[in-house]
Amino acid sequence: MIPGILRKTSALLAGFALLAAPALSQNTTPAPAETRRLHVELTLEEAIRAAQEQSIAAMVAKYTFLSSYWSFRSFRASRLPSLNLSGEVLSFDRSLRLLQDYDTGEMRYLENYNLQNTIGLSIRQNIALTGGTLQLYSSLNRLDQFAPKDSKSYYSQPITLSYTQPLFAYNQFKWDKKIAPKEYELAKRTYIEAMEDVTTQAVSYYFALLLSKTRHEIAVKNYDNTKALYAIAEKRLKLGSITHDELLQLQLRMLNDSLSINDTSLEVREQQMRFNSYLRYNENVEVAPVLDDRIPAIDIDYAMVLDKALENSSFDIGNQIQMLNAESDIARARAERGASATLNARFGLSQTGEEFRTAYSNLLDQEVVGLQFSIPIFDWGMGKGRVRMARAKAEIVRNRIEQEEIDYRHEIYTLIEQFLNQRNQCAVAGRALEVAERRYSIALENFRRGTVSVTDMNTAQTEKDQANQTYVSALADFWNYYYSLRRKTLYDFISRTDINAEFDKLINE
The missing domain is CATH 1.20.1600.10 (Outer membrane efflux proteins (OEP))
Incomplete structure (x- = not known):
């Protein structure tokens, strides 16, 4: 009985082998020319x-x-002087304005009927060391008044130098540098x-x-x-x-x-x-x-x-x-905690006149200096909490x-x-x-x-x-x-x- 089983198993396996052999030959048969793949050897x-x-x-x-x-290029550009041309052309205004008479205190509506044109050229430079901004600019304004009578006037600022300096503030320019x-x-x-x-x-x-x-x-x-x-x-x-x-x-x-x-x-x-x-x-x-x-x-x-x-x-x-960003956050929290102040200074020349020529004759000096400040008297410990939170985050980072x-x-x-x-x-x-x-x-x-x-x-x-x-x-x-x-x-x-x-x-x- 066992030899018979072996003969049947042998015949069955031989049949499988015959079936598998054609499959192998099909796998190794070259593909037609039109479907042949490109063979590329690569090391x-x-x-x-x-x-x-x-x-x-x-x-x-x-x-x-x-x-x-390009982000870095933008940073570098922010540290260089920027030249800007600005203006306001054909600004026409015909409306009623509510004004107060300074002598009588009476409020009345008066007709405003004019046309303004302004053009200016400025050079702006950020100062990384101090966090301030220096600006040199020149501008000219022409005002055409149509009521209550026709008139025109010019206002010129041939050269003006201004400087804005935050005091006790967070210096973004310094940390960006x-x-x-x-x-x-x-x-x-x-x-x-x-x-x-x-x-x-x-x-x-x-x-x-x-x-x-x-x-x-x-x-x-x-x-x-x-x-x-x-x-x-x-x-x-x-x-x-x-x-x-x-x-x-x-x-x-x-x-x-x-x-x-x-x-x-x-x-x-x-x-x-x-x-x-x-x-x-x-x-x-x-x-x-x-x-x-x-x-x-x-x-x-x-x-x-x-x-x-x-x-x-x-x-x-x-x-x-990561550490610089953490230290920057501490500096920001400290700056926002206490007093803040901003110094504004402007020096230059200006003049006004009914003719273009007279607006640039006998120029007058102009000096404007001012200090704005804010001192928190009581903030319920909010500023102190921000500083401690920034320090805690810095310790986590460290x-x-x-x-x-x-x-x-x-x-x-x-x-x-x-x-x-x-x-x-x-x-x-x-x-x-x-x-x-x-x-x-x-x-x-x-x-x-x-x-x-x-x-x-x-x-x-x-x-x-x-x-x-x-x-x-x-x-x-x-x-x-x-x-x-x-x-x-x-x-x-x-x-x-x-x-x-x-x-x-x-x-x-």
């Missing part, structure tokens, strides 16, 4: 370059930086880090595709080898050198390899679509990653990596900006920064250890792959000679497949750790240079 460096030049993430990083650049340049430097470092993030993502997609292709190639090769071994096993079965059970093991292995071909083919297409989408290739492009198993000699130590990270990355300067620095150092240390260990892992995985492939070759040859069982043959094949995938995964982890270190430090450990960007080119594009 890791070429894939990174393509991602940095054309990925959406790279475009987002670019325009985010440009936004910060401290913070804005650091924010622009932060924007530049953030851009470089964003491009390194693009690199890291490209490396991840690259090795994911490479690993899926490796699995697919292993599945195809295993199917071909198992198919050849099955033919040999059929002959050996007739000679009685193997059992029927061992033949069934080969048939089952062949079926599993056929299923693996289909599964890995789907995985390859999925990873291909993800990588193409990131590189902005269309679906007709088939990227073939080129495996480079060379491991560069990189000497790093914790002190050097930490120094580069604090010197180049956005971490330290970002913390500086403590959070201290904790982040501790975590940052630990993160860098862990990353260095992982990187150094992974280099050893790659060496061990490479050696294991050589041994596994050698063992599989020997087992394959011995099986043909009839000195190795099918079970031992399957074990050797499984170990070889696992060693191959482990080696590719080890290489992927090595480069992921390496580019993570680059991102942390903005430093190229291979060329031993800092990573920079052509910001002038970005701005002028």
Whole structure:
């Protein structure tokens, strides 16, 4: 009864094998010329370059930086003198105005019927040191009166110098001078880090595709080898050198390899679509990653990596900006708590006349000086509360920064250890792959000679497949750790240079 069951199972598995074989041949048949995909071989460096030049993430990083650049340009412009032309043209007014007679106190409506034209030119300069504003201006006004009688007059201010100085106030110009340049430097470092993030993502997609292709190639090769071994096993079965059970093991292995071909083919297409989408290739492009198993000699130590990270990355300067903003909030709260005052001063020349010429003759001096102030007498402790709240927030920021620095150092240390260990892992995985492939070759040859069982043959094949995938995964982890270190430090450990960007080119594009 058992031999009968084995014969039926053998026939069923053989039928499945015949069904799977055409499917494999269909998968490996070249596509027609009109639908053939474009085959592009890419090394890791070429894939990174393509991602940095054309990925959406790279475009987002670019325009985010440009936004910060123009914000910094606006800050710089605010520190330069501004020239302004202002005026009021054809301001016609015909209405009734309620006026009071100064002699009798009587209120009456009088007709207002005139036309005014004004033009002025001014130069304005903000003073960052004091927080004041200096202005030099010249203006001319013409008034045409139509009622109660026709008349015209000019009022000129050929030159006037004015200065406004807040006293005991929050100096926005002073704090902007401290913070804005650091924010622009932060924007530049953030851009470089964003491009390194693009690199890291490209490396991840690259090795994911490479690993899926490796699995697919292993599945195809295993199917071909198992198919050849099955033919040999059929002959050996007739000679009685193997059992029927061992033949069934080969048939089952062949079926599993056929299923693996289909599964890995789907995985390859999925990873291909993800990588193409990131590189902005269309679906007709088939990227073939080129495996480079060379491991560069990189000497790093914790002190050097930490120094580069604090010197180049956005971490330290970002913390500086947080503390400056906290100190700025304290200064604002202190200024708004107590007395405030504003000094206004204006000196210049002016004249009026019925003719344009007379409005610029015999100019008269004008001096206007005034002090405005406000002193809170009792505010129920509101101002004091604002200062204490600002100080409390500053302490929170300071403590959070201290904790982040501790975590940052630990993160860098862990990353260095992982990187150094992974280099050893790659060496061990490479050696294991050589041994596994050698063992599989020997087992394959011995099986043909009839000195190795099918079970031992399957074990050797499984170990070889696992060693191959482990080696590719080890290489992927090595480069992921390496580019993570680059991102942390903005430093190229291979060329031993800092990573920079052509910001002038970005701005002028």
